[in-house]
Amino acid sequence: MILCCGDALIDILPDGIERPGGAAYNTAILLARLGQRAGLLAGLSHDSGGQRLCKGLKDAGVSFDLCPLSDSPSPRALVTLENGTPRYRFEDTGSAGRQLTFDDLPPLPDSVEALVLGGISLTGDPSATAFETLMAQETSARITLLDPNIRPAAIEDEQAFRDRLDRMIALADIVKLSAEDLSWLEGPGNAEEKAHGFLAHGPGLVCLTLGAEGAVAFTHGTRLALPATKVAETDTVGAGDSFNAGLMAALAQHGKMNRLSVSTMTPETLHAVMETAIRIASESIAHKGASRKPA
Template sequence: MLDTLDLLVIGECVADIVRLPGAADQVHPGGSPANVAYGLARLGRRATLLTQLGPDDNGRLIRDHLAAAGVEVRTDGANAPTPLAAVTLDDAGQAAYTFEITWTLAPGTLERQPHHVHIGSVAAVMEPGAASVLAGVEALRASATVSYDPNVRPALMGDHAEAVRRVERCVALSDVVKASDEDLAWLCPGEAAEQVAERWLATGPAVVLLTRGGDGALAVLPGGQVTVDALRTEVVDTVGAGDAFMSGALHALALHGLLGPDGRQRLRALDRGTVTDVLRHAVASAAVTVARAGANPPDGTELEAALARS
């Protein structure tokens, strides 16, 4: 364990059923927030996941998976089936999803106050649980920094205008926002990703991180933009790549003392060198993940090895 910084992730777990031509279905633990919590724990961070898990085989599989990395799992006691996502991979390893998800997270209390809260994906927009997520963030952000990844799933976003409103509400509550170019193309069609990021930046975040697949990543902050190239690697599949990017970025922000109530002001004064280092960690984390099957982010040793060749 690197330190005693408490990182809380609020969001869904999903059993990813991976379907390959001519092969039997494979079930993998997934769900964007769960993947971020798992990635943080793999990097030695103290991570708690507030989520829902059903009393079924998939729920037990996911709980055991998270616990094996050191994630502390907290649930609201709901008995709904564990959400499912069927993942179909094309010849290039790109993932397409279909979902069976409900999200009814009830308001709850925490045993200890976190220093940082991460939210995202379905959990931040799907009612009735999204209301509990936002209420939790609003209650905690006075004493914790906040990060957000919309991780857009169009089939689950509902009405487009309402989805955009919900996403931008989360953006305004956050200190750090990460989004993919695909997320922004769906949310704001016809608008350049950098323009969306700059507009979001004006609503509250200290920095907006944009992932661009093989074209690397971009950070938008008040002082301008910082870019880094993608790390060259052979892609097996892209499942969990964005989540590994997020956990790598949060890990690096913590290394620089930029998370927690004392980190918020420092986030507002980010310099280009620090942002570049955060992006390097994030891109390297994603590169390790895409080089192997499933949402399988690096541990600390693997991340350092990837950074050494970046």
């Protein structure tokens, strides 16, 4: 099972429609639609938002048995568009997601082969420390993907957040960054050089997504750039989550669910894996609502 760890929340979209969302939630739903055994590990609420999240998971066939439940409210994200790019304002303080502690997390069953981490769950405590501690505990036993998915409006302490990401990047097998993530982390300059530089910190695979320009992948021996699949753009919310789902599903299909396999993929296998990830991400933007998009 691929376990998606982090945020599950209610998105309030620019048209006023409320939909279940969050990076971990979206990725888990799409993994299930791609035929993978998928699970969610997030703090969920007993409130109406939490009930909607649970229903979406159940309907998609995503396991959420590991999710702690509480009476705290579900987190919410208010989404606006600036020149077609989503911007977020989070209502997360005191939420079921943010209040999650490491002691709330159950032991992971042996069926969990991989962890996907990132999103706003890493922007403030106690949830940020909970998921960092989980990653440090599990990284030797399971493949890990880290997607910082940086939302500056959600960050409580920028230096603490940067320090946490440095530690988690060193633990990760795979790091996926958008061009916006990379710019926020590293500042201006050659994006490919900066992305390639992350390999020196520990990961075996670094993926840089470039929106309509496709994506670039780096291992210690390979650079691979692929274009995006051309589609009519409808809704870019969740495109990065779709990429992560496609990437992890393709790695599973190619039998590359361990650290050594990720770092030593042949160029041909890397091409096939990245092609799937880009196709799933590109197709996802042609549909409204990240967790509703077909795979």
